[in-house]
Amino acid sequence: MRVLIVEDEKALAEVFRDFVEELGHEGSVAPSAEVALEKLTGEQPDAILLDVRLPGISGLDFLDLPSVRDSGVPVVVVSGVATEEQARQCLRLGALEFIKKPVSLERLGAVLTYVEPFALARRRAQGWLGVERRPEPRVAVELPVHVVTEKGEAAEGTGVELSATGMRLLVRARLRAGKAVTCTFTPADGGQPMKIVGLVVRARPGDFGLWFLDLLPEEARRLAAAVRRLLERGRG
Incomplete structure (x- = not known):
């Protein structure tokens, strides 16, 4: 797993x-x-360790950048100066975890162990599509989505953006970044409903970004074809 450490204290980094x-x-x-933004594109990390207080763009502002949110890269915030409200804001902006400094290496290792499955699932999803770490085309949609959380709580939502690797979902539910949900929807191709597990990579009240996990090759191809048809229809 490639880990990008965003930290201005050289010794600690x-x-x-x-x-x-x-x-x-x-x-x-x-x-x-x-x-870090340059390395996000150039080195394509699998996970990011992020300090909050940084020269120039702060860690909070970094989390809120579209290029960071859309990348789907899991982010763990490590800070000794953030307030409790800032810690909550980091999680609302999509951070998987917040760790307060000073942090033990044992704790850091446990967090990386927690993050690794999400990072590897994200990499596998991209590999199945034959596109390594490139943003997938997205199309505006209006798809009814049945959502079930890990705790078995169900809700009805609407998918408003769809790609071959993820979805933007509007739903009145308490979904937390880093948690998986099961989504059932039909991608406007006349086929049978698809039941897909998605990782919540961005969480705002009622508005969530999902990264599809463990897609089968035929599921990935079906989603890619559906998105391609909708894009072509929009150009026509």
């Missing part, structure tokens, strides 16, 4: 990087959010 590499991952350091 090096400690985090060395520990990440001891765990068998690849570590890369960005001393600012601006550098």
Whole structure:
């Protein structure tokens, strides 16, 4: 797993990087959010460790950038200065976890272990489509979606954007970033309903970004074909 460490304290960043590499991952350091944005595209990390107080763009503003939200890369915030409200805001903006400094390496290792399945599932989904880490075309839709949380709570929502790898979902439910939900919907192709597990990668009140997990090859092809037809119809 490629881990991008966004930390302006050089000594601490090096400690985090060395520990990440001891765990068998690849570590890369960005001393600012601006550098992290370049590495998000250039190095294509699987996960991000993010400080809140950074020179220039803050960690909170970084989380709220469309390019970061749309990437679907799991983000863990590590900070010693953030207030309780800022910690909650990080989670609302899509961070998987918030860790307060000073953080033990044992705790950091446990969090990376927690994050890794999400990162690997995201990578597999992209690999099945034959497109490695490239943004998928999205199309505006209005799809009824039946949503079931991990706790078995059901809700009815509407998919308003669809791609071959994810969906923007409007639903009155308490979904938290980093949690999986089961979505049942028909992608406007006249076929049978699809039942897909999605990871919540962005969470705002009533408005969520989902990354589809463990898509079968035929499911990925069906979604890609449906999106392509809708895009072509929109151009016609």
